[in-house]
Structure formats: C-alpha cells, structure tokens
Amino acid sequence: MPELIAPTERLHASWLQCHAEWGAGLHEDGFGLLATDEVDSPAGFQTWVARLANESDGTCWWIVEGDRVLGGIALRHQNHELAPRAGHIGYGIRPSSRGQGLATWALG
Ligand SMILES: CC(C)(COP(=O)(O)OP(=O)(O)OC[C@H]1O[C@@H](n2cnc3c(N)ncnc32)[C@H](O)[C@@H]1OP(=O)(O)O)[C@@H](O)C(=O)NCCC(=O)NCCS
Known part of the structure; x- marks a missing residue:
C-alpha cells in the first residue's frame, strides 16, 4: 500500500535511487527541488529536507511504499x-x- 509521508533524511539512499531514475537534467515535478539544492551528500540532503519542512507557502509529500520512494506531490498554497x-x-x-494509478491516488 502506498503512503504519503513528509520528506525525511532517513530515506536518502532510496530517494537517490528515485532521483537517478528520472535522469540527469530533468525537472522532478512534485519534489520542490531547485537546481541550487545539493542532495548527494548527507549534509546537503538534510539541508534540503529541512528547507521543505520549513516552507510556509507549500507542503510537499513523498509517495512511498515501505522504504521505496515512488514519487512526490506538492501542494502550493x-x-x-x-x-x-x-x-x-x-x-x-x-x-x-508510472501507469499504476499512483498519481491519481496521491491527488485524492
Ligand atoms: C503525469 C504523471 C504524474 C502520471 O503519474 P501516473 O501515476 O503514471 O498516473 P496514473 O497512473 O494515476 O494515471 C492517471 C491518468 O493519467 C493518464 N496519464 C498518465 N500519464 C500520462 C501521460 N504521460 N500522457 C497522457 N496521459 C497520461 C493515465 O492514462 C490516467 O488516465 P485514466 O484515469 O483515464 O486512465 C507521471 O507520468 C509523471 O510523473 N510525469 C512526469 C512529471 C509530470 O508531467 N507531472 C505533471 C505536471 S506537475
């Protein structure tokens, strides 16, 4: 069963696998990721996750199944x-x- 969770530094390795699948240079919709974010190192990843947690004008969730990161969804206020x-x-x-109804589920 998929779940929506708050971004967490605990899933750094899993998130990086998801990130790699998108391919270099492609914008990852729904993750709140900026070109200036450095997410490869634990410290950079922690900084990015903390920035997302402190955003006041939007909320990001990750779509996960167990510890596997499947996607992201952002609500912009x-x-x-x-x-x-x-x-x-x-x-x-x-x-x-993709093609398994996850985006439809997350939107709901
Ligand atoms: C668009 C995206 C989020 C869909 O995710 P998904 O989990 O595969 O979507 P679902 O399986 O829930 O499908 C939802 C509907 O969209 C349709 N759909 C999915 N991808 C599509 C595409 N690339 N083109 C046209 N229709 C598409 C599906 O057929 C389905 O329609 P249905 O309900 O009539 O059968 C995914 O393809 C993606 O991440 N794309 C790149 C990022 C992007 O474009 N994000 C949207 C802009 S913010």
Missing part, C-alpha cells in the same frame, strides 16, 4: 510564487512506477 503560473498541485512519479 495561495501565496506560493509558482501558484499563479504552475497551479496549486505539482506531482511526479518515478518512471518505473
């Missing part, structure tokens, strides 16, 4: 700078987990 042009929801499912 009214004042989020991206909301006017990108909308209030962003989501992305890792390529190997």
Whole structure:
C-alpha cells in the first residue's frame, strides 16, 4: 500500500535511487527541488529536507511504499510564487512506477 509521508533524511539512499531514475537534467515535478539544492551528500540532503519542512507557502509529500520512494506531490498554497503560473498541485512519479494509478491516488 502506498503512503504519503513528509520528506525525511532517513530515506536518502532510496530517494537517490528515485532521483537517478528520472535522469540527469530533468525537472522532478512534485519534489520542490531547485537546481541550487545539493542532495548527494548527507549534509546537503538534510539541508534540503529541512528547507521543505520549513516552507510556509507549500507542503510537499513523498509517495512511498515501505522504504521505496515512488514519487512526490506538492501542494502550493495561495501565496506560493509558482501558484499563479504552475497551479496549486505539482506531482511526479518515478518512471518505473508510472501507469499504476499512483498519481491519481496521491491527488485524492
Ligand atoms: C503525469 C504523471 C504524474 C502520471 O503519474 P501516473 O501515476 O503514471 O498516473 P496514473 O497512473 O494515476 O494515471 C492517471 C491518468 O493519467 C493518464 N496519464 C498518465 N500519464 C500520462 C501521460 N504521460 N500522457 C497522457 N496521459 C497520461 C493515465 O492514462 C490516467 O488516465 P485514466 O484515469 O483515464 O486512465 C507521471 O507520468 C509523471 O510523473 N510525469 C512526469 C512529471 C509530470 O508531467 N507531472 C505533471 C505536471 S506537475
């Protein structure tokens, strides 16, 4: 059964596997990841996860099954700078987990 969880540094290795599957240079919708975030080192990953936890104008969740990270979904609140042009929801499912209803489930 999939679950929505808050981003956590505990799943660094699993998140990196998901990240690698997207491929270099592709924007990972739904993760709140910026080009300036350094996520390979434990310290950089911890900083990114802490930034997400402290965001006041949006909320990010990871879609996981057990410890496997399958995707991300972001809810952008009214004042989020991206909301006017990108909308209030962003989501992305890792390529190997697409077509199984996960995005539909997470949106619900
Ligand atoms: C779009 C995306 C999130 C869909 O995730 P998913 O878990 O495979 O989607 P689901 O299995 O829940 O499918 C939902 C519906 O979308 C359709 N769908 C999924 N991917 C699609 C695509 N690339 N093109 C057209 N329709 C698509 C499915 O057929 C399904 O339609 P149905 O309910 O009528 O059968 C996923 O393909 C992805 O991560 N894409 C890259 C990032 C992106 O484009 N995010 C959206 C913008 S923020």
